[in-house]
Amino acid sequence: MTSAAELIADARGALEGIPKEGLGEERSSRWRGDRIVRVGEAWHVGVLLLTDDRTLVTAEILRAADPGRRGYTAESARERAARRQMALRGGFGEGEVAHIGWTVVDLDAVDAGGSSGPLAMRDGVPMVNWSGSAYRPLEAYLREQLELLRP
Template sequence: MDMQGATASALLASARAGLAGAPREGLGEERESRWRGHRIVRIGEAWHLGVLLLTEEHTLATAEVLRAADPGRRGYTAESARERAARRALALRGGFGEGEVAHIGWSVIDVDAVDAGGSSGPLAVIDGVPSVRWSTAGGWMPLEAYLRERVQLLRDAVA
């Protein structure tokens, strides 16, 4: 992926091409109905690249990541652990398989705004270079290097 001076959309398109055949993770959405109750249902899938999720059409910012699971024992010492177990159970109830990863609360990144020199989610143009804020506390990193590293990590996990 040597794309000196490339736009964010070109870099992301190149990453998608490099991810062909790599495993994807589920995109979930909370739903509530009178008949089926509260649950997290699968609405798609994406490649998980750190703070980014790539679908065939969109680039998303990650938010909550959980594994679908039965809540099991109820003797949690922390309320946060109890809540996390309940959320994992919602994904299981919504159709995710046991142990399957579900991404919830993600948001669509406006890549066109980034290409125009602006920012959206964790992406921005910094000193003319498409960049990514790879953690809330971290600084900016060139998007090209970030994608190259993340795509390679995901490809290596398959090999």
């Protein structure tokens, strides 16, 4: 049996040389205002973010940008533009990807037969829930995602 931890470790090895994307966290201060600051970097592998030592679940993904002067027909578009500007203000470069709101996956819990985030052990096979209700083997999922990332 191959564990989820082993599959993730193998994926990390295969990702060497592929660029990482920024991990951000929201910060607020009286002097610097609201911003999204860089707290690390990770490879974006489908529903997962892989750092050098952690496995995370993706959440909000945005590109840092200056909203400029625009009229918005939807309040949600205005809010999204404000969040892109928060990333720019927090130190992300113009157009750089920022992952916000991610959570940590407990691979030990998965390998013990449980679940964490989108990963679960089903009949001794590490599985990933990649579309809300559809589980598939983690090994095949990672293989497919790695192929998409390779130049």
